[in-house]
Amino acid sequence: MTQAPTPTADTVRRLVRTLLKDAGNDTSGPDVRPVSEGGEHCTWWVGTRHVLRLAPDREAAARQRRELRLRDLVRPHLPVAVPTSVAHGEWSPGLTYTLDTLVPGGTAEEHDVSAIGEADLAGFLTGLRAVPARQAETLGVPRAAPRSLEALRRMAVPAARTLGTAEEFDPARLAQLTPPGAAQLAAQAGTAVLVHHHLKGEHLVVSADGRVRGVLDWTGVVLGDPAEDIAGLALAVGSGAAVRAxxxxxxxxxxxxRGLWLARCDSVIRLAERIEGRDDSSLELLQTQLQRAWEAILLERVTELREDG
Known part of the structure; x- marks a missing residue:
């Protein structure tokens, strides 16, 4: 198998100059710099108005091609911005790129989401549900079976003990989710909708006044359990805001x-893996996500679950 090339600043600079030349720009082009210092440098800032994303392998290239079509499908249904590609093609044989417009704003890790921002998130979830599943499947969006909350709970139990030993978490709190409770919160048949499936704080564009202005990274979209996006929001903006939205x-x-407990179990498992050296994610971020997911909310006092209308 041929080794995929590693993107470098020179690679990006040559590509950007070509794109600008094609656009009739006679300058040498804007500055380019990687979005993050580590990793494979697959995402680059291009000046102050664009982001260049390079697919590192053919599987990622296939997802990126699908993402370009999918963003056009979801955009009319959403009240928040979705990045627009101003140029796309191949940066290496079989490996794609897209030069996207920068959605202005910070992230949910930088700005708190306001009450109006929660309404933005509600509109986002409503819009996803409105996207026709058949059209999404035509674009190649896969279906994903819902996760077993009971299986996740069983994984979280020893992870909670690990966190207890490390004085990061009280394992007794996980006892709130019993096996019968997990069974009661199993995903119901016929509820699959379009799910972003990657709602991290870094993928939510939030303005300084707390409005949610855009949602990034549409490569992991599936038709599946809407509770997964509620869980993602719980980790990104807190359980209270997620459930209200x-x-x-x-x-x-x-x-x-269900989304609340998916997030809680995930947060316990991920932080335990980090403490045990099996995850290299930011310790501070995982600790923050644990706190967000375990926020107490009024809905937990509901003793009888109502069927959705």
Whole structure:
């Protein structure tokens, strides 16, 4: 198998100059710099108005091609911005790129989401549900089976003990989710919708006043369990904001609580893996996500789960 080339500043600079030349720009082009210092340098800032994303392998290239079509499909349904590609093609044989417009704003890791921002998130969840599943499948969006909350709970139990030993978490808190409770919060048949599936804080563009202005990274979209996006929001903006947004979007107690507990179990497992040296993610970020997911919310006092309308 041929080794895929590693993107370098020279690679990016030559590509950007070609794109600018094609656009009739006679300058030498804007500065380019990687979005992050580590990793494979697959995402680059291009000046102050664009982001260049390079697919590192053929699987990523296939996802990127699908993403370009998918963003056009979802854009009319959403109240927040979706990046627009101003140029796309191949930066190496079989490996794609897209030069996207920069959606202005910070991230949910930098700015708190306001009450109006929660309404933006509600509109986002409502818009995803409105996207026709058949059209998404035509573009190649896969279906994903819902995760077993009981299986996740069983994985979280020893992870919680690890966190207890490290004085990061009280394992007794996980006892709130019993096996019967996990079974009651199992995903229901016929509820699959378009799911972003990658709602991290870094993928939510948030303005200084707390409005959610855009959502980035549409490569992991599936047709599946809407509770996964509620869980993603719980980790990104906190359980309270996530559940309020989902409730505004028309989701009932069951998917909201299911999303809450998916996030809680995930946060315990991920932080335990980090402490045990099996995950190299930011320790501070994982600790913050644990705190967000375990925020107490009023909905937890509901004793009878209502079926969604």
């Amino acid at each position: 989902a409730t505004l979007a028309g989701y009932g107690a069951r998917p909201c609580l």
